[in-house]
Amino acid sequence: QTVVTQEPSFSVSPGGTVTLTCGLSSGSVSIGHYPSWYQQMPGQAPRTLMYNTNTRSSGVPDRFSGSILGNKAALTITGAQADDESEYYCMMYMGSGIWVFGGGAKLTVL
Amino acid sequence: QVQLVESGGGVVQPGRSLRLSCAASGFTLSTHVMHWVRQAPGKGLEWVAVIWYDGTNTYYVDYVKGRFTISRDKFKNTLYLQMNSLRAEDTAVYFCARRGPWWDFDLWGQGTLVTVSS
Numbered sequence: 724q725t726v727v728t729q730e731p732s733f734s735v736s737p738g739g740t741v742t743l744t745c746g747l748s749s750g751s752v753s754i755g756h757y758p759s760w761y762q763q764m765p766g767q768a769p770r771t772l773m774y775n776t777n778t779r780s781s782g783v784p785d786r787f788s789g790s791i792l793g794n795k796a797a798l799t800i801t802g803a804q805a806d807d808e809s810e811y812y813c814m815m816y817m818g819s820g821i822w823v824f825g826g827g828a829k830l831t832v833l
Numbered sequence: 834q835v836q837l838v839e840s841g842g843g844v845v846q847p848g849r850s851l852r853l854s855c856a857a858s859g860f861t862l863s864t865h866v867m868h869w870v871r872q873a874p875g876k877g878l879e880w881v882a883v884i885w886y887d888g889t890n891t892y893y894v895d896y897v898k899g900r901f902t903i904s905r906d907k908f909k910n911t912l913y914l915q916m917n918s919l920r921a922e923d924t925a926v927y928f929c930a931r932r933g934p935w936w937d938f939d940l941w942g943q944g945t946l947v948t949v950s951s
Binding site: 724822824 | 928
């Protein structure tokens, strides 16, 4: 089974820009995987940030953007804020009724 | 208010069964694709199962196939996850989630904790 890969940790300075990426153990990410991104604060349910590669979910600030960069999906935070410090998960639709999450990436804002 | 509320979690011995429920309010559950997602303590999210709009199609992650069954009751507007032959590695918070506009999730429950331990 294909594994969805994420770098486990990132750090960014307040006001800075950071890009989280999401790849596949085999092959390239495409729009046909409908990549989506979720933010999860400790002890809380996930919150949907981005879907269909680059569509922000309702209420998500425009400092979050999604894209395909090379062979990976990407979530970019421009002008990071302290409350962006969280765990971020990408998810891919693999077809045939199967979805797969990445392992998560912890973002530290310092 | 549009929301999902899970229940049914608890402590169960290995090999036993448990049924989780996810009550929907503010929308009709049977008109949506619905999922179960779990998160083991200190670990990441793992997609578990999905049930299609009409309930005829269901899909599962490999390690729960044959043990877990996703279903729903349209009259009770409730989603279920029947979990049999539970193992220690099934210990997790289980979230139900509604499919969003594309192949994503747009609504999550708060989760219910299942602990499999003797």
